[in-house]
Amino acid sequence: MKRTGFIALVGRPNVGKSTLLNTILGEKVAIVSHKPQTTRNRIIGIETKGEDQFVFVDTPGLFHPRNPLGDYMVRTANSSLKAADAVVLVVDAGLPAGNTEKDVLKAVERMKMPCALAVNKIDQYDREIIAKCIAEYAALYSFDAVVPISARSGKHVDELMDECGKFLHPCEQWFYDEDSYTDQTxxxxxxxxxxxxxxxxxxxxxxxxxxxxxxxxxxxxxxxxxxxxxxxxxxxxxxxxxxxxxxxxxxxxxxxxxxxxxxxxxxxxxxxxxxxxxxxxxxxxxxxxxxxxxxx
Ligand SMILES: Nc1nc2c(ncn2[C@@H]2O[C@H](COP(=O)(O)OP(=O)(O)O)[C@@H](O)[C@H]2O)c(=O)[nH]1
Ligand SMILES: [Mg+2]
Missing domain, CATH: 3.30.300.20 (K homology (KH) domain)
Incomplete structure (x- = not known):
């Protein structure tokens, strides 16, 4: 039986959401830079494996907008979150949980949406720091899965994909062709x-x-x-x-x-x-x- 699901990648700017999307797909569909607010639009990345089609939705980071462009970006991120079947909250292993993450978790809880936590950039931090980050988030919310990853090197991204596989639901037809990997022209x-x-x-x-x-x-x-x-x-x-x-x-x-x-x-x-x-x-x-x- 075919399965599919829309999975939103959300989090604050610069945590590695777009890098993660590119790594999952093995194709560059989302641009990446070390500057915050690189991603402005919703970007869809499609990964079809066997009977499963994952539709990942990369989003602009969540922040306090100060102009109409920022406002558009945050609205885009929020509506992608609402339209998803499940969420991957991406965080930087070296940063404490802030209001952005807490707001996402409130929304996810309210909408009863499955949510995995991707603790990213583990290539950059010591074990103790990563452990502290995981403990902080585990105390905050009961995630469906917590996976420490390096989006850049690809470490443990397969494990994250296995967890995301649990968020898929059976379907008659996929949304996208099996060989398409993005909806961008x-x-x-x-x-x-x-x-x-x-x-x-x-x-x-x-x-x-x-x-x-x-x-x-x-x-x-x-x-x-x-x-x-x-x-x-x-x-x-x-x-x-x-x-x-x-x-x-x-x-x-x-x-x-x-x-x-x-x-x-x-x-x-x-x-x-x-x-x-x-x-x-x-x-x-x-x-x-x-x-x-x-x-x-
Ligand atoms: N060290 C390290 N840097 C990363 C990792 N993932 C992303 N980055 C860097 O973090 C910055 C922001 O990445 P980007 O994907 O644009 O973040 P986004 O704003 O959440 O989409 C870029 O300079 C990336 O190269 C990772 O796993 N390890
Ligand atoms: Mg991005």
């Missing part, structure tokens, strides 16, 4: 990959105020031609993204092109433009124009 993935390179190349607040809009995407037999606009919030940020003699933008483009060529298995021509939209994150209309719209 190639255009969306392209815009995310460019944003990831911006996040990784630039410091401080500049990358948080960027958005990438794909203006043109032409796939030929051997070559994919892509034109993308990078929006920044301030005129002074444009110079930072472009860099001296255009070198920063060229670097961003070259990193993005390498990833895109690997995914598309074709040569990629990437034409990047930087544009200014003053304080776009403060305007609901502009946030929606950048593609951050409610999906239901």
């Amino acid at each position: 190639m255009r969306q993935m392209t815009s995310e990959i460019i944003r990831e390179k911006i996040l990784r190349t630039l410091d401080k607040e500049v990358p948080h105020g960027t958005a990438v809009v794909i203006e043109d995407f032409k796939e030929g037999e051997k070559l994919v031609s892509i034109r993308a606009d990078i929006y920044v919030e301030k005129a002074s940020h444009k110079g930072i993204v472009v860099g001296k003699g255009g070198q920063t933008l060229r670097l961003i483009g070259s990193y993005a092109r390498q990833d895109l060529e690997a995914i598309l298995e074709k040569k990629v021509f990437l034409d990047l433009w930087v544009k200014v939209k003053e304080n776009w994150r403060d305007s609901i209309a502009m946030v929606m124009n950048m593609g951050y719209k409610d999906y239901d």
Whole structure:
């Protein structure tokens, strides 16, 4: 009998939710950076094994929003949580439980949703610290499973998958084809990959105020031609993204092109433009124009 289930990956920003999703799938579907609030949208990752189809929902982290973009991100995370069959709460083994985690657990309890705890980044901490984290959470809530993992190295991710298997329910049909691994279009993935390179190349607040809009995407037999606009919030940020003699933008483009060529298995021509939209994150209309719209 076929089985399936929607499993939401939730937690505060930067704990490793997107890394975990990519590791589970063995494919890069969600962008990752060391900066908080990298993920802005709900991202679906599909893993089909034998009769089981796991639909993982990666979410933006939960935090206190300060502008319409943040508001959209937190709403997205909360609605993904509500729509799921089960939850994996991802935490950083070195951090104490905070309000974010306590709020998730209250919601999970209220909705009577199964919940596993993934204690992540165990490659980075001593045993005692990990044990303390597990004890703290065990005292807080009666989880269906507690699994210490390293999303980055893949350690114990199989055990977590076994636990998630218990959350699946029988079904007549799966939601997705057995060979699909995400619901994102190639255009969306392209815009995310460019944003990831911006996040990784630039410091401080500049990358948080960027958005990438794909203006043109032409796939030929051997070559994919892509034109993308990078929006920044301030005129002074444009110079930072472009860099001296255009070198920063060229670097961003070259990193993005390498990833895109690997995914598309074709040569990629990437034409990047930087544009200014003053304080776009403060305007609901502009946030929606950048593609951050409610999906239901
Ligand atoms: N040491 C270590 N770092 C990790 C692990 N998982 C994620 N990270 C890092 O934590 C940062 C945030 O990861 P990301 O997946 O974007 O977190 P998200 O905001 O929860 O989606 C990145 O720099 C990751 O490389 C892990 O298992 N071990
Ligand atoms: Mg993420």
